[in-house]
Amino acid sequence: MKQPDSLKALITQLTAPSEEATSSDREQEEDTLYNFGFIDEDSKREVRRKLLKAVAIPGHLVPFASRDLPVAKGWGTGGLQITLALVKPDDTLKVIDQGDDDSVNAVNLRRFIQKTTNLQVTTDTLEATIVQTRHRVPEEPLGEDQILVLQVPMADPLRWVEPSIERSTEMHAEADYAPIWVYMYESVVRSGDVDISSQYPVMVEERYLMDTTPAPRYDVPALHMSKTLYLYGAGREKRIYAIPPYSRVAPLEFEDYPFKTEQKPGQACEKCGSTATYLTQHYIEAKSVDGTASHSATNGTEGYWAFFCSDTSYCNKRKKVI
Amino acid sequence: MQIVWLQSPQTKIYYNASTFRHLLDSLARPGKLNQLEYPEIPGGWLDEAPTHPTRENATLNPYALGAFLSLIDGEVSFAIASGGTWLQQESAAVRWLSLRSGASLKSPSAVAFAFFCEGRSGGLLKELSQGTLLEPESSATAFYCVEQLSDTPKTGRDWLELELSGPGILHSRRLYVAGMERSEIVAINASRGNYPLGIDLYLIDTLGQCVGLPRTTKILNR
Numbered sequence: 001m002k003q004p005d006s007l008k009a010l011i012t013q014l015t016a017p018s019e020e021a022t023s024s025d026r027e028q029e030e031d032t033l034y035n036f037g038f039i040d041e042d043s044k045r046e047v048r049r050k051l052l053k054a055v056a057i058p059g060h061l062v063p064f065a066s067r068d069l070p071v072a073k074g075w076g077t078g079g080l081q082i083t084l085a086l087v088k089p090d091d092t093l094k095v096i097d098q099g100d101d102d103s104v105n106a107v108n109l110r111r112f113i114q115k116t117t118n119l120q121v122t123t124d125t126l127e128a129t130i131v132q133t134r135h136r137v138p139e140e141p142l143g144e145d146q147i148l149v150l151q152v153p154m155a156d157p158l159r160w161v162e163p164s165i166e167r168s169t170e171m172h173a174e175a176d177y178a179p180i181w182v183y184m185y186e187s188v189v190r191s192g193d194v195d196i197s198s199q200y201p202v203m204v205e206e207r208y209l210m211d212t213t214p215a216p217r218y219d220v221p222a223l224h225m226s227k228t229l230y231l232y233g234a235g236r237e238k239r240i241y242a243i244p245p246y247s248r249v250a251p252l253e254f255e256d257y258p259f260k261t262e263q264k265p266g267q268a269c270e271k272c273g274s275t276a277t278y279l280t281q282h283y284i285e286a287k288s289v290d291g292t293a294s295h296s297a298t299n300g301t302e303g304y305w306a307f308f309c310s311d312t313s314y315c316n317k318r319k320k321v322i
Numbered sequence: 323m324q325i326v327w328l329q330s331p332q333t334k335i336y337y338n339a340s341t342f343r344h345l346l347d348s349l350a351r352p353g354k355l356n357q358l359e360y361p362e363i364p365g366g367w368l369d370e371a372p373t374h375p376t377r378e379n380a381t382l383n384p385y386a387l388g389a390f391l392s393l394i395d396g397e398v399s400f401a402i403a404s405g406g407t408w409l410q411q412e413s414a415a416v417r418w419l420s421l422r423s424g425a426s427l428k429s430p431s432a433v434a435f436a437f438f439c440e441g442r443s444g445g446l447l448k449e450l451s452q453g454t455l456l457e458p459e460s461s462a463t464a465f466y467c468v469e470q471l472s473d474t475p476k477t478g479r480d481w482l483e484l485e486l487s488g489p490g491i492l493h494s495r496r497l498y499v500a501g502m503e504r505s506e507i508v509a510i511n512a513s514r515g516n517y518p519l520g521i522d523l524y525l526i527d528t529l530g531q532c533v534g535l536p537r538t539t540k541i542l543n544r
């Protein structure tokens with residue numbers, strides 16, 4: 001998928017004047033075309049009210065108005081609206097996409113938030129007060145003074161068994177989760193594993209079934225009795241949900257088929273050597289003798305699959321220590 | 323830095339953002355004391371704040387008023403009670419809140435936000451909505467103005483000692499409250515026996531310390 005043009009245009013528009021400007025920061029702030037945090041105060045207030053209810057009812061999907069932003073839906077508008085409703089001028093923000101601070105999507109979202117708030121930004125997980133993320137929970141344990149905001153593409157875990165949103169809302173209301181248990185058990189019997197791999201369903205505080213976003217199973221245990229507040233935003237589906245700190249989060253599992261993560265023993269990151277992080281596979285192109293990449297290695301090394309930490313900031317930190 | 327903000331037109335935006343973070347943290351960590359900012363802004367949206375509706379020569383808690391105002395607008399309705407009675411449209415406090423927020427006064431069972439000018443509702447808490455199974459988020463959020471909150475032991479007959487547990491609390495947490503009646507704790511517990519239904523609460527003291535008690539918090543009166 002390509003970066004949407006509207007976002008590109010906005011980024012250009014936002015970036016250009018500040019590069020030319022010679023005036024002080026103060027004057028720049030007064031010249032800002034946008035409200036602090038871009039969206040208007042009424043919209044922020046609506047998101048804030050819904051966030052409070054989401055925290056009060058852990059794991060429950062709370063509908064919200066989900067405004068249009070100059071970012072195409074599917075590019076993190078749910079998470080972005082939460083972040084913009086949260087931020088105050090003294091925050092330090094980190095944005096990651098699949099664990100990576102430098103991916104195009106993460107860079108654009110970070111730049112957008114920074115340009116409309118003048119916030120401090122960082123790639124260091126430990127320095128951030130707010131981390132907005134897609135698909136990953138950072139490797140370094142988050143603390144009580146931090147908030148994790150997750151972008152959610154599809155919020156309702158019952159979609160696996162119930163296509164009608166009205167009916168699935170009733171099922172959540174009645175805690176009628178038998179169909180999802182049957183679905184999961186059938187897939188275990190059929191294929192020896194649960195079909196749902198990267199957005200594993202969990203029970204929150206023994207009441208609500210919740211989707212863990214397309215985060216890997218590896219990240220699921222981090223949600224249980226966490227020190228940190230987790231906020232989830234689904235822009236397209238217009239839903240907000242939350243896991244407060246110190247809440248019980250249990251993955252669905254069976255006595256004869258317990259929950260397990262996808263990590264395989266013996267795998268290590270090729271950059272930092274870590275065996276205790278979530279690793280993703282990358283194809284390393286073959287190198288020919290003259291140093292250029294090539295698919296057919298005639299005289300150089302052959303191309304191969306390598307494992308790297310998905311959390312690039314943590315991997316870089318480890319490399320520095322080594 | 324602080325002074326610059328106070329003189330800039332962004333002041334109220336920053337106040338709302340910072341207050342929201344305290345309210346969010348309070349609800350995410352029930353029983354934790356969060357210090358709210360004093361909502362004093364030149365040009366003055368807290369100017370001419372109403373006096374206490376039922377206590378002579380007393381002010382209404384400005385921290386609680388400011389926090390309450392930061393959440394309401396034309397999209398929601400509110401109710402306010404003092405001395406165990408709901409205030410009517412013509413009361414100064416109602417007019418002041420409506421004018422500054424755009425929110426309208428409605429009957430207590432229909433409102434999203436309720437404000438108790440003291441640490442007691444006088445039995446009015448049970449009139450607020452606890453939400454429905456389909457929409458538990460449609461329940462009311464209520465603010466109580468209490469005298470004082472403490473997380474360190476306080477003794478004396480003015481103080482309630484509460485033991486809190488539930489999501490947001492590692493094991494259990496002690497909270498000491500002055501200016502709240504014992505019977506109110508009974509009323510609060512009665513309003514949250516049917517989870518996921520329930521009313522979410524804030525207690526705010528005269529110094530601006532704020533505590534959140536979401537419906538998930540179990541409250542034991544020691």
Ligand SMILES: [Zn+2]
Nearest residue numbers: 269272309315
């Ligand atoms: Zn690594």
